[in-house]
Amino acid sequence: MATGILSKEVAIYAVPLVTLLLGILIGYLAQRSGYCSIGGFRDYVLFRHTRLLSGYVTLIVASFFGYLLFWFLTPAAMEHFFWALTSNPLMPVPGAPAGLSPAAYLILAAIPGFLIGLICVLLGGCPIRQTVMASEGSYKAAFFFIGMCVGSVIFAAFVSGWVVVLMRAIGLGA
Amino acid sequence: MAAAPDPTSLKYLLSRLSRHPAFLGALIGILAAFSQSLLISAGGPEAYGFCVACHTRDLVNGMTNIITGASLALAPISKNAILPVMSVVGVIIGAFLSAKVHKEHKIKKTDYQEYLIYFIGGFVVLQLAMVFGGCPYRAALRTGYGDITALLFIIMMGLGVIAGTLLMLRKAEKEMN
Structure with missing residues (x-):
């Protein structure tokens, strides 16, 4: 500790x-x-x-x-x-869904990375920029932030478990 | 007519510095490390000093847990502390203050279709960020902390931005013709 x-x-x-x-x-x-x-x-x-x-x-x-x-x-x-x-150089710092193999974490870094870059550039800003624009009075950025808030409950309740199940199903469990 | 500001005065230098992104980048990097060395006893994970996606998750889930008694997953540091991490609240307050002080606060409304797109965008970006375990900022902190998967994330994010920019350019060209 x-x-x-x-x-x-x-x-x-x-x-x-x-x-x-x-x-x-x-x-x-x-x-x-x-x-x-x-x-x-x-x-x-x-x-x-x-x-x-x-x-x-x-x-x-x-x-x-x-x-x-x-x-x-x-x-x-x-x-x-x-x-x-x-540590194991191919394992990530804790924070992602736990209990997977190094290959799974590389996939879970590469695909979200590409998609976050793609989506955020189309929406005109990364999460911090959207939060700042929401504070500046932009309604659409505020809806982006609300989407993140709703998403965090949904992720914790459902998606987190599915990711682990999916990765284990294709043989990438720990 | 106002006199041109003295380029050597401290006020002018500070205002130039505060408007340069590299200054903020350096500040976040150092302060994130400082906050870890200050607060890590409350719980992990490491390299968790600043992250918009994770800290939003901790804030929303932590408050939901406190209010409704649910047990949604969140980082140990927010679970052990009396209240979850508050940096996103701070960002909103700080940006609002700055926008008000510099008279840049302006309500901008658009149509409902765009709100829906941005809502879904925020939802999807958070799912993706949580699957990886951080937004672009925590990815940078993790890279600094020595995490190779985070470096891969940043490289792929750069490729994603290139793809998105080309998409935007093609769309703009179509509209021109």
Whole structure:
């Protein structure tokens, strides 16, 4: 069990507060800069503009250095850094439906990745951009967000189980 | 006529910086790592500092669980804490404040057909993101954390965007002719 700076008793109260403050900061700056991951790729493909893409590339690089920095400072909180070296390199960080084989996770990364890129570019923005546009007063982006909220209940109730059953059915269980 | 802003003044530099996407990218990366080292005792998963799709899932399912007593699946960090992660609420508040302060808040309505398309779009994107275990932002954090599947996700997302852009271009060409 990983331990962070705050003890568990304090952390369970700090979680909503810290994430709320983090979110306000990110939301404010995302509105100022028009931050969008999908938009970055799209602008580069269409116009060779690198401004938005630089935001996403910086995020990947900065997260590596951020995790590296805090791995030095608080090694107990970064139990599995660097993931590919401390765990099975083909297994993902927990968060996806559990109990599948590495091949299943590669399929479950590749297909959703392609489809999310396709759908989001047609709808004009990645999830964070839609959320920010909803706050700016766009009704259609607000409906995108409502769709995500309804989707999360449906996913937890039905889809999550089906994905595991489907993957086991084609022989990709753990 | 207002005088041109002094390019060396701190206020001008800050306003330039706050409008550059790379600044926000760097900030999310560092702060996500910081929030993990601060809060990981409450529960995993790792590389979970910021994610629009997962944190929406945690917020909605966590609140549903609290209000109705259901037991929908959510990440351990939100299950153990007194309230689920609130970053999406923060994003909405922050973006709203910023839009109000800079007078960019504007109600934009369209027709019901478009609302339906966006609703279904949001629904489908969330299913896909949850199947993978993160939106594009958590994919970037996971790549930084050393997860190869997340790197594959980002590459495929780039290909998907290229396919979608070509589709849009073809549609625009058809409308031109």
